[in-house]
Amino acid sequence: MAFNNKRIPENRFFSYFCSARIKHFMKKVFAVILSLALLVSLLYYAFFNKPVIPNNTVTQTKTDYITPSVLTYSIINTYPHDTASFTQGLIIYNNELYEGTGENGHSKLLKVDMKTGKAEKEIKLEDKYFGEGITILNDTIYQLTWQNNVVFAYSLKDFKKIKEFHLNTEGWGITSDGKNLIVSDGSSNLYFYEPSAFRLLRTQSVTDAGALAYNMNELEFIDGYIYANQWQLPYIFKIDPNSGQVVGKTDLTEIWNRIKVKDPLADVPNGIAYDSASKKIYITGKKWPELYEIQFGK
Numbered sequence: 001m002a003f004n005n006k007r008i009p010e011n012r013f014f015s016y017f018c019s020a021r022i023k024h025f026m027k028k029v030f031a032v033i034l035s036l037a038l039l040v041s042l043l044y045y046a047f048f049n050k051p052v053i054p055n056n057t058v059t060q061t062k063t064d065y066i067t068p069s070v071l072t073y074s075i076i077n078t079y080p081h082d083t084a085s086f087t088q089g090l091i092i093y094n095n096e097l098y099e100g101t102g103e104n105g106h107s108k109l110l111k112v113d114m115k116t117g118k119a120e121k122e123i124k125l126e127d128k129y130f131g132e133g134i135t136i137l138n139d140t141i142y143q144l145t146w147q148n149n150v151v152f153a154y155s156l157k158d159f160k161k162i163k164e165f166h167l168n169t170e171g172w173g174i175t176s177d178g179k180n181l182i183v184s185d186g187s188s189n190l191y192f193y194e195p196s197a198f199r200l201l202r203t204q205s206v207t208d209a210g211a212l213a214y215n216m217n218e219l220e221f222i223d224g225y226i227y228a229n230q231w232q233l234p235y236i237f238k239i240d241p242n243s244g245q246v247v248g249k250t251d252l253t254e255i256w257n258r259i260k261v262k263d264p265l266a267d268v269p270n271g272i273a274y275d276s277a278s279k280k281i282y283i284t285g286k287k288w289p290e291l292y293e294i295q296f297g298k
């Protein structure tokens with residue numbers, strides 16, 4: 001029979017059967033070994049494998065930084081403010097209010113009667129200059145310009161220009177710690193200058209909860225700290241001048257909203273002045289119709 005001719009001989013059939021069983025058995029053994037190897041590897045990595053750190057590698061450690069406290073404030077008094085003034089600098093010196101304003105063609109240095117908001121004395125800058133922050137140290141008024149790289153120094157009594165200094169950066173805000181001048185340029189840096197030659201002494205970066213703080217604008221030195229408006233935002237930073245850390249933050253949103261209702265053309269908050277004799281603090285903004293005496297809470 002054709003069928004019989006194709007039958008596997010018994011010895012060959014036995015050999016084939018055994019071979020198939022061995023293959024099947026070997027596959028099982030291999031699968032078990034593979035599973036065990038995988039399990040051992042996982043256990044090893046889980047319990048014994050630690051990262052190897054070379055001796056000269058500095059591990060990343062958490063930087064010690066201060067989380068700024070919330071500085072509340074209350075309005076003590078309200079005064080009129082000239083809405084033509086694009087306020088860039090505000091200072092009280094010998095119980096008198098001085099203001100520096102910006103915009104090409106409108107930049108001024110003013111002595112202002114706080115009760116009326118009117119200028120008692122003023123000079124206008126040449127149209128090419130965009131005025132910025134002002135401060136007064138030893139009866140000399142310093143006025144920054146934005147991108148003109150010039151700082152003007154005036155005599156306090158008659159606003160007569162007595163010096164000009166070159167500034168490498170943009171000029172935004174300026175204040176004094178009673179010895180040196182401190183300047184902001186809209187970046188995260190504060191620059192400390194020796195006043196007689198406007199020589200740069202040091203640069204201090206400012207950090208807010210460990211991150212660089214940007215757009216610091218008008219400045220005021222109050223009892224050992226630098227206060228700074230943050231441009232386009234409602235915040236005033238309280239900065240430790242030695243570490244550059246923001247230690248406190250005030251949110252002027254409520255007062256800014258109030259101003260915008262009074263005058264839709266009112267621009268950003270900008271302007272902090274401190275009367276060290278009376279311990280009074282004043283704030284205003286660009287083209288704001290009002291200037292406020294405020295008191296910080298704790």
Ligand SMILES: [Ca+2]
Pocket residue numbers: 089090091174175218219220271272273
């Ligand atoms: Ca100021």
